[in-house]
Amino acid sequence: MKINSRIFTTVLFSTIVFISQERSFAQVIPDQTLPKDSVIIEQGNVILIEGGTTTGGNLFHSFKNFSVPTGSLAIFRNGVAVDNIISRITGNNPSFIDGILSTQGSANLFFLNPNGIIFGPNAILDIGGSFVGTTAHSILFSDGTEFSAQNPSPTLTLSVPIGLGFNKTPKTIKVLGNGSNLILGSNQQTGGLGSPVLGTGASPTGLRTRPQKSIALVGGDIDLVGGIITAFSGNIQIGSVAEGQVFLKNLSSNLTLDYGEIKHFKNIKLDEGALLDASGLIGGNISLTGKNIFLERGVVAISNFGDSSSGKIEINAQDSVLIGPPNPAFSPDASAGVLSQNFFNGQGATIEINAPRISVRNLGNINTLNFGQGQGGNVNIKADKNLEIIGQPGSVISSFILNQNVGDGTGGNIDIHSADITIKNQGVVTIFNLGKGLSGDLTLTGEEVKIIGGGRENVSGDFIPSSLGTITLGQGAGGNIVLKTKKVFLQDGGLINATTVGEGNAGNINLVAEELIEISNPSISNDFNEDNISRIVTSADIPTGALRDQLSLNVPLGNSGDIVLKTRDFRIINQGQVTVRNEGLGQAGNLTITANTIDLNNLSQITATTASGEGGNITISSHDMRLKNTSEISATAGGTGNGGNISIDTDFLILFDDSSITANAFAGRGGNIDIQALGLFVSPNAKITASSELGVDGTVTLETIETLDKLAIRTIDRMKPIDENMAKSCLTDSGTSRGTFTYTGASGLPLKPTSGVDNSPTIIKIPQPPENFTPFVPKDLSEPSHSEWKYGDPIVEATARIKTADGRILLVSSPPEEPYEVLEVLCNFKTDSTAS
Incomplete structure (x- = not known):
């Protein structure tokens, strides 16, 4: 295993520093500050540490200085009754440990040096209990006292x-080493999708604890440069504090x-x-x-090889x-990530990852895998400000958050909370x-989720888009996707699947966005x-490509899942799609969209399709809905x-420019x-059809036309001749000419936006009164009825326009009982004492 240049430079620098110091710097030197001082016995490369209080x-x-050179062994000699070995370095030099640091029995070892600690690539811990290495200035005790290296x-x-x-x-605390051969995500190392990541729990080098024990490194900056820390079924705690x-x-x-x-x-x-x-x-714990x-080229991993949680x-x-x-x-021969395996x-x-x-x-x-009958680990991510998953287009592998279930057990969940979530350049959450x-x-x-494409085919011929999804390749059901934003x-090219x-x-997709869902591409691709x-x-x-070949997959037998989308504004632009689809033998899922406004433009689609199974249903509720430029809503089997x-x-539906339902x-x-x-507004080149090539055609029901007929274009069944109606009018009796009356019947409304109104109405002038005309005086000025007029009731002609005391403007045929002001007399109108 080669040593890279950075590690070699660090070790060489440390070695030069040690050589330049007096010989005692490379050894263990007591400082004589205890009631019973430590005693150092050197036997070749073995340093025996006895005494102490x-x-x-x-x-x-x-100690004044404490370092263990390469190839040396430093042993703390302690009795079986000792629970904790507590050591401090009071001098001014950091400790360099490149040999073996050992204790007897099951005692814990505290190693405190405020000047820094460096563990070299050959450092080994042989500690019966847990190990705490720290650059703190003191160790605190439950009775309020402290064991200080500075005082x-x-x-x-x-x-x-x-x-x-x-x-x-x-x-700083540094851990140097040659690095592990652990590789996450590479097909060469793992054998492909669903194969275990090898090498966990078996590193032969680095800092190790006894089984089920702990190792803690707590200081200023903590740097692991190729360093390996292993706690078999144990606990690793890494902390970096300022004060x-x-x-x-x-x-x-x-x-x-x-x-x-x-x-x-x-x-x-x-x-x-x-x-x-x-x-x-x-499985242990790591914190x-x-x-x-920064996990720049480093891995944090726990593999559970047992039956316990x-x-x-x-x-x-x-x-x-x-x-x-x-x-x-970044070459895939080294990894950066977090791994959990069962x-x-x-x-x-x-x-669990928490950070702004x-x-x-x-x-x-970030990768979890489950191979047994148990349950895979969950992934919980909380980023108060933003989370980004940014891939490297064209790579065999990608940046990803991945959860894999391979066995008979249950796969883990992925739960992400963040104000702003961005997935791009082949970033994957699956x-x-x-x-x-x-x-x-x-x-x-x-608050906001952005999935931005930038993916392209890799060297294996597989296309990796930026995506958020769940996929099942076996007998188990796929996971559901829930977005709340x-x-x-x-x-x-962004994808949710x-x-x-x-x-x-397949699993279901449930997406609730309070303000907007936008599915778009920068332009239309020919x-x-x-x-x-x-x-x-x-x-x-x-399946196609390497996935089909690797897993020997054929025609899928499962059903597609459902899609439920809820938002205020929903836009699909430039060939964007919302689809429930089944290319196999199963059924398509159902698709439900609820939004105030829905816009499809430039070859965009909302579809439900199957190759042989039952077609999926599409249900859409909105206030305004527009399909433009060959956009489509279709359900096809x-x-x-x-x-x-x-x-x-919907309130209003517009189909223009070769769009279709x-x-x-x-x-x-x-x-x-x-x-x-x-x-409903449909251009001549748009269409609404329900058909079957060999079977029975479906039906198209347009409630729009019936509703408009009831509300706006009800006609009088038997319209009397206009001359006869006008002769009996109050206006005729008034002796004035006030305009014309036009009756067109149903032709007054166009059939569709592109049709003009009937331009040949019947127009009758109101007849002039004869010279011997006697003005008409209404005989019945009884109290008006305030009941609400209903269709079928007789129509009473208004004779005046008045204003009531509370400001209402009314058309009346007789004076009301309440006080009023006459604004206009349409015909003869007899006022009473209530008029002002």
Whole structure:
């Protein structure tokens, strides 16, 4: 295994520093600050550390310098009654450990040097208990005392250590090494999709603990440059703090650190193949806490090889978590990521990442796998400000958050909370199910979700789009996708998909966006390729390429899932799609869209299609709906399947420019189309059809026309001659000519927007009164009825326009009882005392 240049430079620099110091710097030198000082016995390369001051279960040591050269062995000689070996370095030099650091019995070892600690590539821990390495200035005890390296005091305590005290600017802890051969995501290493990641729990080098013990490194900056830390079924705690107090809990078993009083943190970096591994028969725990946490070329991993539940991988950052190298020039022969695996009947470790900003980039990944009858680990991500998954187009693998279920058990869930979520350049968030068990579900909650394309075919010929999805390739059902957000943007080939290529049914997609869902592409492609377009799809697909060859997949047997979309504004632009589809023997899912406005433009589609099964139904509810420029809503069934139904309930529906709404079948019955709208506007080149090529055509029901007929174009069945009606008019009796009366019947309204109004109405002038005309005086001026007029009641002609005391303007045929003001007399109108 080669040593890279960065590690070699670091080790060479450290070696030069050690040579330049006096010989004692490379050894262990007591400082004589304890009541009973430490005693050092050198036997060749063996350094025996005896003496020290014992108080209760604590053995205290204090040194001026402490380093273990390459090939050397430093052994703390302690009695079986000692629980904790507590050592401090009070000099001014950092400690360089490149040999073996050992204790006797099951005692825990605290190693405190405020000047810094460097573990070389040959460093080995042989500790019976847990190990705490720290650059704190003191160790805190439960009785309020402290064991300080900066203010040495002979006062020692019987109490157990409970914490670490840090002054400002604590020094760095470095772990150097040759790196692991652990590779995440590479087909060469893992054997392809669904294969285990090899190498966890078995690293022969690096810092190791005994089974089910803990190792904690707590200091300023923490750098692992090719370093490997392994705790078999144990616990790894990495903390980077700027100042304050860190408290210890459960020291004897599952050590955890409490950072509740820390306000400022420093940085943690894993690079050059660094590895943190807490795998075992009982999966352990790993925790990283700092300001910025960089997994540039490093892996954090837990594999559970037993039947018990595993622990947790927890990464908490005050500012950011970055998984992947800082630039795209990253070879897949090294990995950056977080891994949880479950092999038998237990449960995989949960992965929890919390930070304001989280970035998975340049082939970085978060990966959980379940191979047994147990349950896969969950992935929980919380990014208060933003989460981004940015891939590297054209690569064999991509940046991803991935959950895989291969066995008979249940796959884990992916749960993401972030104000802003961006997936682009072949970034992938996916749940795979290759086994018999149920898949996990994928949930996203946030303010804005953007899935932006940029994917292209890799060297294997497979196209990897930027996507958010669940896929089942086996007998188990696929996972569901739930999105709750304000805005969703799918751009330039972005994809949300729930797919089956096996026997199991595809999952469902439920997307609720308070303000907007937009599915768009930058332009219309003449060379149409579905892989390059933005879309939301549930499907049963016939596999192609490497996926088909690797897993020997054929025609899918499962059903497609359902899609439910709810938003205020819904836009599909430039060949965007929303589709439920089944290319196999099963049924298509149903598609439901609820929005205030729905716009489809430039070859965009909402479709439900099957190759041979029953067609899916499409249900749409909106206020305004527009299809323009050859856009389409269709439900189509091939083979003997019946076409799906289309139901649209909207205020206004517009179909222009070759757009269409169709429900078609081949040999089965064509689907039905039911449209209810206040207004329907269809251009001559648009169409609404329900048909079957060989079977019975479906039906098209347009509630629009019937509704308009009832509301706006009811005609009088037997219209009397106009001359006869006008002769009896009050206006005729008044002796004035007030205009014309036109009666057109139903022809007064156009049949459609492109039709003109009937231009040949009957026009009759109101006749002039004869010379001997006697004005007409209404005989009945009785109190008017205030009952509401209904269709079929007699029509009473108004004789005046008045204004009531409360400001209402009324047309009346007789004076009302309440006070009023006459605004206009249309005919003879007799006022009474109530008039003003």
